[in-house]
Amino acid sequence: xxxxxxxxxxxxxxxxxxxxxxxxxxxxxxxxxxxxxxxxxxxxxxxxxxxxxxxxxxxxxxxxxxxxxxxxxxxxxxxxxxxxxxxxxxxxxxxxxxxxxxxxxxxxxxxxxxxxxxxxxxxxxxxxxxxxxxxxxxxxxxxxxxxxxxxxxxxxxxxxxxxxxxxxxxxxxxxxxxxxxxxxxxxxxxxxxxxxxxxxxxxxx
Amino acid sequence: xxxxxxxxxxxxxxxxxxxxxxxxxxxxxxxxxxxxxxxxxxxxxxxxxxxxxxxxxxxxxxxxxxxxxxxxxxxxxxxxxxxxxxxxxxxxxxxxxxxxxxxxxxxxxxxxxxxxxxxxxxxxxxxxxxxxxxxxxxxxxxxxxxxxxxxxxxxxxxxxxxxxxxxxxxxxxxxxxxxxxxxxxxxxxxxxxxxxxxxxxxxxx
Amino acid sequence: xxxxxxxxxxxxxxxxxxxxxxxxxxxxxxxxxxxxxxxxxxxxxxxxxxxxxxxxxxxxxxxxxxxxxxxxxxxxxxxxxxxxxxxxxxxxxxxxxxxxxxxxxxxxxxxxxxxxxxxxxxxxxxxxxxxxxxxxxxxxxxxxxxxxxxxxxxxxxxxxxxxxxxxxxxxxxxxxxxxxxxxxxxxxxxxxxxxxxxxxxxxxx
Numbered sequence: 001x002x003x004x005x006x007x008x009x010x011x012x013x014x015x016x017x018x019x020x021x022x023x024x025x026x027x028x029x030x031x032x033x034x035x036x037x038x039x040x041x042x043x044x045x046x047x048x049x050x051x052x053x054x055x056x057x058x059x060x061x062x063x064x065x066x067x068x069x070x071x072x073x074x075x076x077x078x079x080x081x082x083x084x085x086x087x088x089x090x091x092x093x094x095x096x097x098x099x100x101x102x103x104x105x106x107x108x109x110x111x112x113x114x115x116x117x118x119x120x121x122x123x124x125x126x127x128x129x130x131x132x133x134x135x136x137x138x139x140x141x142x143x144x145x146x147x148x149x150x151x152x153x154x155x156x157x158x159x160x161x162x163x164x165x166x167x168x169x170x171x172x173x174x175x176x177x178x179x180x181x182x183x184x185x186x187x188x189x190x191x192x193x194x195x196x197x198x199x200x201x202x203x204x205x
Numbered sequence: 206x207x208x209x210x211x212x213x214x215x216x217x218x219x220x221x222x223x224x225x226x227x228x229x230x231x232x233x234x235x236x237x238x239x240x241x242x243x244x245x246x247x248x249x250x251x252x253x254x255x256x257x258x259x260x261x262x263x264x265x266x267x268x269x270x271x272x273x274x275x276x277x278x279x280x281x282x283x284x285x286x287x288x289x290x291x292x293x294x295x296x297x298x299x300x301x302x303x304x305x306x307x308x309x310x311x312x313x314x315x316x317x318x319x320x321x322x323x324x325x326x327x328x329x330x331x332x333x334x335x336x337x338x339x340x341x342x343x344x345x346x347x348x349x350x351x352x353x354x355x356x357x358x359x360x361x362x363x364x365x366x367x368x369x370x371x372x373x374x375x376x377x378x379x380x381x382x383x384x385x386x387x388x389x390x391x392x393x394x395x396x397x398x399x400x401x402x403x404x405x406x407x408x409x410x
Numbered sequence: 411x412x413x414x415x416x417x418x419x420x421x422x423x424x425x426x427x428x429x430x431x432x433x434x435x436x437x438x439x440x441x442x443x444x445x446x447x448x449x450x451x452x453x454x455x456x457x458x459x460x461x462x463x464x465x466x467x468x469x470x471x472x473x474x475x476x477x478x479x480x481x482x483x484x485x486x487x488x489x490x491x492x493x494x495x496x497x498x499x500x501x502x503x504x505x506x507x508x509x510x511x512x513x514x515x516x517x518x519x520x521x522x523x524x525x526x527x528x529x530x531x532x533x534x535x536x537x538x539x540x541x542x543x544x545x546x547x548x549x550x551x552x553x554x555x556x557x558x559x560x561x562x563x564x565x566x567x568x569x570x571x572x573x574x575x576x577x578x579x580x581x582x583x584x585x586x587x588x589x590x591x592x593x594x595x596x597x598x599x600x601x602x603x604x605x606x607x608x609x610x611x612x613x614x615x
Contacts, residue, residue, distance in 0.1 A: 029554075032611045034564045041534070049464065054254065056263030058466030063522075063531040070530075112268075120275075121268035124246070135345070140545070142554045144347050148231070148240040155239055201237045259459065261468030317473075325480075326473035329451070340550070349439075349552050359444045404442035 010182070011107065012071045014100035015062075019044035019075025020086065021097055022137050027083045029141055037076045039137060044072035047132035051108045051125060055115045095190060101153075102160045102185030105130035106178050109161035119165040126161030127154055130185075152192040160185030215387075216312065217276045219305035220267075224249035224280025225291065226302055227342050232288045234346055242281045244342060249277035252337035256313045256330060260320045300395060303361070307390030310335035310365035311383050324370040331366030332359055335390075357397040357404055365390030420592075421517065422481045424510035425472075429454035429485025430496065431507050432547050437493045439551055447486045449547060454482035457542035461518045461535060465525045505600060508566070512595030515540035515570035516588050529575040536571030537564055540595075562602040570595030 022043030026036040045062040052060035062068040079086060086093060108129025112122035131154055135145040146153065160181040167177025191197075227248030231241040250267040257265035267273040284291060291298060313334025317327035336359055340350040351358065365386040372382025396402075432453030436446040455472040462470035472478040489496060496503060518539025522532035541564055545555040556563065570591040577587025601607075 030611060032608065034562070038564055053258055053463055054264060054268065056261070056466070059464060059522075059525060059527055059531075063464065063527055063535065066528045066530045069534060112264075115264060117264055117268055118271050120271045121264075124274060125268065139344060139347075139549060140555060142347055142549075142552055144234075145345060148234075148236050148243060148345060152239070154243055198237065201235060258463055259469060259473065261466070317469075320469060322469055322473055323476050325476045326469075329479060330473065344549060344552075347552055350550060357444070359448055404444050406440060406442045 014103035017096035017100035019072040023079035040076035043133040098189035102182035105157035105160035123161040130157035156189040219308035222301035222305035224277040228284035245281035248338040303394035307387035310362035314366035328366040335362035361394040424513035425481040427506035427510035429482040433489035450486035453543040508599035512592035515567040519571035540567035566599040
């Protein structure tokens with residue numbers, strides 16, 4: 001995941017944010033401390049593990065560098081002891097989640113380009129990296145994944161990955177495109193939640 | 206996926222057929238345009254990606270050749286604009302789906318033999334390739350996968366893969382066995398739907 | 411999976427035990443003979459396949475050695491013809507399942523150390539190997555996985571993997587640590603079921 005220059009700390013922050021969202025759902029479902037840890041680690045690490053397994057970059061970065069697991073379990077601990085406070089901080093947590101979405105979309109797409117995927121599959125892998133953890137979270141508690149119900153979630157990831165692909169094609173320094181991609185995806189996500197944006201449905205007769 | 210001689214176009218047709226089935230389910234569940242695209246791509250590409258990841262043939266063919274993704278997204282577009290027509294064409298769509306089932310079972314089993322798996326695991330991988338996409342489709346909308354409920358679905362894939370393994374053991378040209386395997390699996394599936402075949406259940410006291 | 415000295419037969423016994431638990435659930439859900447086989451094979455092989463795919467040890471051992479699949483399908487056959495008897499043998503089946511849990515936790519963790527993972531990710535992979543099959547079983551029938559609801563299930567796997575990591579760090583012969591890890595995990599699981607142990611929940615306001 002260290003394809004981003006200076007990006008490791010941001011990456012761990014995204015892992016922590018995704019871990020929070022998994023752990024909060026586990027608390028709402030009244031799971032015990034192990035359920036909280038399992039769900040936090042699943043959400044935080046699954047997208048990156050799927051990315052690396054698909055690219056053949058095994059063992060995955062999330063398992064080679066113990067700090068990723070520590071960030072996920074740290075989020076589980078914070079939620080176990082402080083979920084009352086975190087539930088009231090819904091806006092900062094949503095922003096952290098949007099940041100994680102952008103970071104994972106960009107890291108997935110960058111790594112795919114590094115492994116010589118074409119632009120369109122690279123964007124697809126960026127989306128999978130960004131939404132995979134959340135989809136697993138919802139599957140594990142037997143819900144239809146939010147990425148299917150909440151419309152513009154996948155679109156935010158797509159925009160972040162698109163910036164990476166365009167910057168790569170135009171030869172722009174990858175630090176700048178990564179930063180721009182993360183910001184665009186996170187901002188789009190935050191604004192779409194704030195304004196209640198929806199995507200069109202197919203009319204059903 | 207190009208293990209079939211002259212098979213790429215058939216393979217893309219199978220991908221398109223599986224994409225249709227994912228997209229139609231998304232429309233029935235009232236998902237928006239991104240949910241339709243996500244579900245179409247998941248169903249169409251998942252089986253092949255799992256096959257290649259299990260064999261260590263990474264990055265998977267479905268991500269190296271952009272046409273697979275295009276076929277899946279083309280199916281999503283067709284359904285978004287024409288789902289009323291497609292819903293009335295249930296028989297042609299079912300036949301296309303049966304063709305996809307046969308193609309994926311044969312391609313999964315052939316590729317497994319190419320990677321020196323034994324015959325029985327190769328058949329298993331053919332079944333996984335054929336039914337994986339549909340199982341993911343049903344999981345994503347929180348249903349028990351049809352391959353578990355609808356009895357002879359896995360059996361059709363097994364028959365197609367079995368033909369490949371027998372042809373390989375007897376040294377028959379792989380183009381002929383592939384064609385025979387696809388036809389047998391697709392025909393068996395079509396006839397089993399038409400005649401309402403069921404497999405035996407264990408009696409429960 | 412042959413990282414355990416003399417462990418192949420125990421490994422196949424664990425595979426058989428997990429196959430039984432998948433097949434019994436399939437019978438309770440009134441699935442047909444193919445659904446029983448699919449669920450038995452999924453539960454029995456999934457954890458090991460995920461372990462090997464994550465480590466890059468492809469094709470996975472469960473597909474290279476046909477005996478693993480045979481053990482899983484043998485369990486499906488036993489359940490199809492004898493589920494009435496097996497349902498009455500709930501205690502021996504639970505003990506076999508606990509043994510499988512311990513064996514898979516130890517084999518997952520040992521193989522991760524063999525692939526030079528750090529201790530904490532190695533423990534995580536041991537847990538994933540041990541609980542993956544059961545989680546897939548519950549997902550396929552659209553239930554919240556028991557590993558999230560039934561508290562100390564993941565803890566038993568963690569203890570078994572922890573013994574392996576400690577033995578490895580202290581340079582103890584791996585046969586002894588493997589045996590100790592399997593016994594500790596299985597005993598902890600059996601006692602936790604017997605005594606009805608629970609892990610703490612986060613209080614929800």
